[in-house]
Amino acid sequence: MIQLIIIIALALTFDFINGFHDTANAIATAVSTRALRLRTAILIAAVMNFTGAVMFTGVAKTIATGVVDLGTVANGNIVIMAAMISAIAWNLITWYFGIPSSSSHALIGSLAGAALADAGLAAVNFSGFITIFASLIISPLVAIVVGYIVFTIVKKIVVRMSIYKANSGLRKMQIFTAALQAFSHGSNDAQKSMGIITMALVSFGVQNDMTVPHWVQLACALAMTAGTSVGGWRIIKTVGTQIMKLKPINGVAADLSSSLVIQIATHLNLPVSTTHVISSSIIGVGTAQRIKGVKWGTARKMVLAWFITIPITICVSAGVFIVVHSLAAVL
DSSP: OHHHHHHHHHHHHHHHHHHHHHHHHHHHHHHHTTSSOHHHHHHHHHHHHHHHHTSOOHHHHHHHHHSBOTTTOSOHHHHHHHHHHHHHHHHHHHHHTTOOOOHHHHHHHHHHHHHHHHHGGGGBOHHHHHHHHHHHHHHHHHHHHHHHHHHHHHHHHHTTSOHHHHHHHHHHHHHHHHHHHHHHHHHHHHHHHHHHHHHHHHHTTSOSSOOOOHHHHHHHHHHHHHHHHHOOHHHHHHHHHSSSOOOHHHHHHHHHHHHHHHHHHHHTTOOOOHHHHHHHHHHHHHHHHOGGGSOHHHHHHHHHHHHHHHHHHHHHHHHHHHHHHHHHHHO
């Protein structure tokens, strides 16, 4: 039972870190265009993250069943524990260096790595893993296209307005789009920790199915909200200034695009990387405005981080599993 408490604590810690790591992406555009002050943006994001987190559970069930087959692993509790330690470590490292990497990639890679270390290939639910992996890869590409289209539409709407009037109206609009962005983030990302805790409850025999208890929903929502209140200036700086120079029209288009993609994924019960989707939306918007205006060097670094996250966390998690399993055997 002590191990179950440790896993729950680790899952809530992951959610807390996710709050200040990934939520920074949700408010980056509004802060960078000065539509919202940082403290106000963080407060709005915290409230909307909580609201989004308590409204959905479909993604949580996908996480709980789609990567690891608990029936084939010998040490399900240690697999989950090792996965959480690995994902938390990667999130902290990328946050420290201001790299907008994916918490979702880190979690999926960590679950797969620990399961492989425990029971080999049989422990991984490959059909579910491939589905989740595909959603993580395809969603940023969709976000680029949607960002391009939405920016083109918004530009046509405001083209006849004076610059002052357009920017003033768009900054007000960004209050709404930032809130929508944070709501979308909470509705998808908070469910990942819900899925982990539910896996642990089933692994320890506390419950028989993967239905997410209400107390788990509430705990994860509160953890993410607390993390959001801490903020994440390092990642706000990268997303909001180092991909392209953002103006209110860019911010509105990017927020609307990424919110649309994330909400569709959430309703399809698919986990996506909110980091990838938001960053890709900005790239799509920048491409629609002026290809040379996108700082492709920063974009390449981000893409590299996206691609290396799963392989690295698989290896790290496998190593952590071996260490934790050895310690458990001794103790």
